[in-house]
Amino acid sequence: MSWRRAALAAALLFPLASCTTRAEPEAARATAPGFPYTVTNCGVTTTFTEPPKRAVTMNQHATEVMLALGLAKSLAGTAYLDDAVLPRYAADYRSVPVLAAQYPSYEKLLAANPDYVYGGYASAFAAGEGRGREALAKSGIKTRLNVENCPKGPATTMDDVYQEVREVGRTFGVPERAEAWVKEAEATNAKATPTGGAPVPVFVYDSGDKTAFTVGGKGIGNDIVRRAGGRNVFADDLKGASFGDASWENVVARAPRTILILDYGGTSVEAKKKRLRDDPALASVPAVKNDSFAVLPLSDMVTGVRAPGAVTKLAAQLRAGAGQ
Numbered sequence: 559m560s561w562r563r564a565a566l567a568a569a570l571l572f573p574l575a576s577c578t579t580r581a582e583p584e585a586a587r588a589t590a591p592g593f594p595y596t597v598t599n600c601g602v603t604t605t606f607t608e609p610p611k612r613a614v615t616m617n618q619h620a621t622e623v624m625l626a627l628g629l630a631k632s633l634a635g636t637a638y639l640d641d642a643v644l645p646r647y648a649a650d651y652r653s654v655p656v657l658a659a660q661y662p663s664y665e666k667l668l669a670a671n672p673d674y675v676y677g678g679y680a681s682a683f684a685a686g687e688g689r690g691r692e693a694l695a696k697s698g699i700k701t702r703l704n705v706e707n708c709p710k711g712p713a714t715t716m717d718d719v720y721q722e723v724r725e726v727g728r729t730f731g732v733p734e735r736a737e738a739w740v741k742e743a744e745a746t747n748a749k750a751t752p753t754g755g756a757p758v759p760v761f762v763y764d765s766g767d768k769t770a771f772t773v774g775g776k777g778i779g780n781d782i783v784r785r786a787g788g789r790n791v792f793a794d795d796l797k798g799a800s801f802g803d804a805s806w807e808n809v810v811a812r813a814p815r816t817i818l819i820l821d822y823g824g825t826s827v828e829a830k831k832k833r834l835r836d837d838p839a840l841a842s843v844p845a846v847k848n849d850s851f852a853v854l855p856l857s858d859m860v861t862g863v864r865a866p867g868a869v870t871k872l873a874a875q876l877r878a879g880a881g882q
Contacts, residue, residue: 592733597725600708602691604700609731610674616661617678618643619862620704623726624676625650626863627735635670637662638682640822641855644864664688668697676702676726678860680709702726706777706800706861714778714800716747716785719865739863746866752787752873760788760876761814761845763830764801764856765823770809774799779859786872788816800860806839816876817845822856852876 596605612634615621621636622644630650635657643651657666661682667675667689675694677683680703683691691701705722706714720740727736760783762773773779774796783790791812796802817834821827831851840846852875858868 592728592731595728597729599705599725600703601710606700606729609729610700612670612672613674613676614657614667614670614672615676615678616682617704618857619860619864620676620678620682621651621654622647622857622863623723626739627723627727627730627732629730629732630654632730634672635662635667638678641857661687661689664693672699674700674702676704678704678707678862680707702729704861713776713780713797714861715781716743716778716865719743719778719861719863722861723863743863743866747785747869750785750866750869750873751877752785754787757784757787757789758816758876759791759812759814760816760818760852761791761809761812761843762818762820762859763834764820765825765830766803767833769803770806771801772796772804773859774802776800777859778861778865782859782865782868782872783818785869787876788818788872806837810840810843813844815844815848816850816852817843818852818854818872820856820859821853827853 593609594605594607596603609632611632613624613629613632614635614637615624615633616637618639618641624630624633625643625647630653633654635655636651637656637658638660655670657670661684664687675682683689683694683701683703685693691703694701705711705718720743723739724733724736727733727739761770762779762783764771764773772792773783773790775790775793776796776798777800779800780790780793791814792802792804792808795804795808819827819830834840834846835849845851852872854868854872855864858864858871
């Protein structure tokens with residue numbers, strides 16, 4: 559998908575600006591312990607003397623981190639869903655103003671009067687659209703970028719998911735909620751039962767016709783596949799990318815036994831399956847020959863609160879015979 563390609567490019571190019579997190583209701587802020595709090599995010603160090611007062615989240619996984627921490631009342635606005643919000647967050651999500659179906663303009667963002675903006679992808683802070691982190695900092699707005707999209711750093715793992723939740727919780731004065739979530743997530747990960755034997759070769763199909771837009775080795779998606787008992791066939795080809803383009807010739811050469819389809823946007827899972835089944839160049843791919851597909855929502859495959867559950871869901875699909 560073109561916007562995510564742009565997000566990956568922007569992660570390497572946009573100037574680093576102030577980075578932060580934001581506020582709880584007045585009563586909570588009055589008693590919130592642990593301030594001042596200093597955090598370094600994507601190379602930017604920010605000190606909070608209190609939780610931010612009005613936050614805007616851009617991208618679904620950033621929004622769901624806030625909702626998982628019980629911070630809906632701290633949200634002045636939100637933007638950009640890839641798929642449906644988890645049912646347990648739906649009521650809280652409906653209480654938050656939606657600024658735009660995708661990204662709001664700089665002017666619309668400022669109209670929400672935020673003191674903190676939390677972006678899931680680097681494209682949330684596209685300088686060319688006036689939302690660069692430097693521009694927001696000059697307007698007195700602190701920012702945070704999801705750690706998976708920091709322009710430098712090692713491959714993202716489940717430990718980074720825990721870090722993301724902990725740092726957001728600390729910034730908003732609710733570290734105990736973050737620790738409770740991490741404890742539950744660790745228990746979920748401990749219960750995940752991968753397939754036995756050798757890892758199943760998995761090709762993750764996000765989108766694309768001329769090329770295959772897929773999961774690389776840097777993002778949490780690679781770790782999710784590994785923990786579920788699979789092996790991402792493009793992890794080594796795209797070591798420095800969370801998502802990237804691969805040739806269909808290389809899809810054939812990697813011979814995946816399962817194709818994991820990411821479900822989001824205007825193209826249905828069935829339409830994606832049809833595209834793969836009907837391509838004569840893919841006829842020899844074991845996953846296509848055996849009609850061996852797994853499915854996860856896109857929001858499961860990014861660094862957010864869905865990641866532990868995604869391991870469990872994918873492991874179950876692999877155990878049920880996908881790619882065997």
